[in-house]
Amino acid sequence: MSKKNPRKLQDKLKVKSSEHGYGLFAKTDFAKDSVIGRIKGKVVSDEKHDPRYVMEMGNDKLLVPKAPFRYLNHSCRPNCELFDWEDEPPNPKTGVKDLYLGAIRKIKSGAELTIDYSWPASFAIPCHCGSKKCRGFIVSEEERHLVA
Numbered sequence: 319m320s321k322k323n324p325r326k327l328q329d330k331l332k333v334k335s336s337e338h339g340y341g342l343f344a345k346t347d348f349a350k351d352s353v354i355g356r357i358k359g360k361v362v363s364d365e366k367h368d369p370r371y372v373m374e375m376g377n378d379k380l381l382v383p384k385a386p387f388r389y390l391n392h393s394c395r396p397n398c399e400l401f402d403w404e405d406e407p408p409n410p411k412t413g414v415k416d417l418y419l420g421a422i423r424k425i426k427s428g429a430e431l432t433i434d435y436s437w438p439a440s441f442a443i444p445c446h447c448g449s450k451k452c453r454g455f456i457v458s459e460e461e462r463h464l465v466a
């Protein structure tokens with residue numbers, strides 16, 4: 319990922335309803351490898367959390383994201399991914415590194431931002447992302463064979 323974009327989130331992103339319910343949309347162009355923003359939310363360590371509503375942070379910690387990032391939808395060919403900075407120390411408040419959203423492809427203003435949810439097979443539901451490489455279900459590549 320390249321340098322951080324100093325613009326405010328509300329100038330870069332917009333939550334609006336789409337054919338899949340609410341989604342997160344770009345209000346500006348994002349270059350490939352640019353940082354879209356830090357994902358704020360509640361860090362929890364309870365493994366009983368439903369994987370559909372949390373993001374993995376490593377060290378058995380999970381993030382329950384707040385708006386606007388809680389509206390990120392899934393795509394089997396996403397344009398964004400979650401990451402942390404290799405040289406950034408853990409956040410002293412949570413004990414784990416902060417999580418960021420970055421563009422893995424060039425994103426045009428108006429496009430919906432998506433990530434690959436990679437859910438376990440036990441939570442898989444049919445996917446309607448429409449990408450050519452759609453797995454047919456919202457499920458991780460590794461567990462796709464477990465879903466009928």
Ligand SMILES: [Zn+2]
Nearest residue numbers: 394445447452
């Ligand atoms: Zn799909």
